Amino acid sequence: MKIIEDNMQNDSEIFIESLINTDNISIRSFEYKELKRFLNVNIYLKSTLFILVLSGRGKIEINFKTHEVAPHNLMLLSFGHFFKMNQISTDFKCLLLYVDNAYIEEMYSVDMLYKRVKYGVKMYKTPLLQLSLSNFNLLKKRFFLIDEIILEEQHRYFKEMILNGLRLYFLDLSNIIEERKESKEDTQQQSREELHFLQFLNLLATHYQSEHLVEFYARTIHITPHHLTQIVKRLSGQTVADFIFQLLYSEAKLLLKQPNLPIQDIAVQLHFSDQSAFGKFFKRKSGLSPKEYRNGIVTE
The missing domain is CATH 1.10.10.60 (Homeodomain-like)
Known part of the structure; x- marks a missing residue:
């Protein structure tokens, strides 16, 4: 693994070298033994990354603020986030959805732009979401659906299927976030x-x-x-x-x-x-x- 100046690596360097299936999108399952080599490595994100925590706990630094992560957490990371894993337990497991900007740009329409950025503004400063069990299972199912589509690379409409899988995931995620009742404190802090x-x-x-x-x-x-x-x-x-x-x-x-x-x-x-x-x-x-x-x- 090439370490560039100031111990800074971008996400594409890490994940393209880490067995992603295409240059644009990947679903990966990671455990402690695979992630430990990335501990204390600064990553500057230039694409979109979602991390769904299956088990274990950890301390993750996002934009220089430390967050404690636990099962059923979803990390929503996008362009401009600095990301570093400070600690993870030996039983830590997660699913990772990596989406290159090429696919994000293909998804752009007025409606999808608004939905994606609407939650993006809310989550940029606090990009960690605690999911209910039902919502956790729903998003995990969406991860697996996209993973199944990725395997169909020879399909005549492969790209369209990928984009539709991503749209379904983003719509579910937007729905989950918009269903959350904002507290008075959250509203005041806007x-x-x-x-x-x-x-x-x-x-x-x-x-x-x-x-x-x-x-x-x-x-x-x-x-x-x-x-x-x-x-x-x-x-x-x-x-x-x-x-x-x-x-x-x-x-x-x-x-x-x-x-x-x-x-x-x-x-x-x-x-x-x-x-x-x-x-x-x-x-x-x-x-x-x-x-x-x-x-x-x-x-x-």
Whole structure:
């Protein structure tokens, strides 16, 4: 295992080297004997990681704050989290779901974005969830379902099956989190920044096709563009532009799947200045021109 400067490793180095099944998604079962080599190793996450604790206990450091973990805990880790296992008991066992950004980005739609980030804001500062037995069993079942799908790599619709398995998991997770009753203390602790961030998400869901600049969202929320940029980056690990452009890109791909819809009309619908500007944007995101992307869909 290569140790880079300052004892810092990113998640892809560790888990790609640790027998993940694809470059994009993996379900793994880990025990103490496999995890002990990662004790006190700092990991800076650049993707999404869910750890479901089956047995044993431990002390896990997330963003430099130590959390005690126990059976039926779920750790929700995403881009921008620093993660370190300080201690784990010899009977520690967990299931790990690793999702690369390539799959997370494929899941983007207005609805899924809102659900994913809605719980992400709540859990970013306290990314540890104590599950009831029924919810623990439900999420464990979803882990196993995704694992079964991963084994079907030769399936004609493999990618679509993976994405649907992930959507099902995220919807169940969002439901579990939203069912939790927030205490008065939790409500009081919701920061002004978190409120601004949720305002931004609500505006984004309505205006992303027509408003591509941070100035619009900041002006509507009554804060400066710089302040909004800082809030979004701090709470999500992504920029305002990342959110806007990913939604535009996802919408563009959906529209390009409609063979009778002219590319020029798509550019107009998404409020690009002209078809050329839309083409340059799409090629930066996909490596293909809109026409090449559409032709690739037709020939699949």
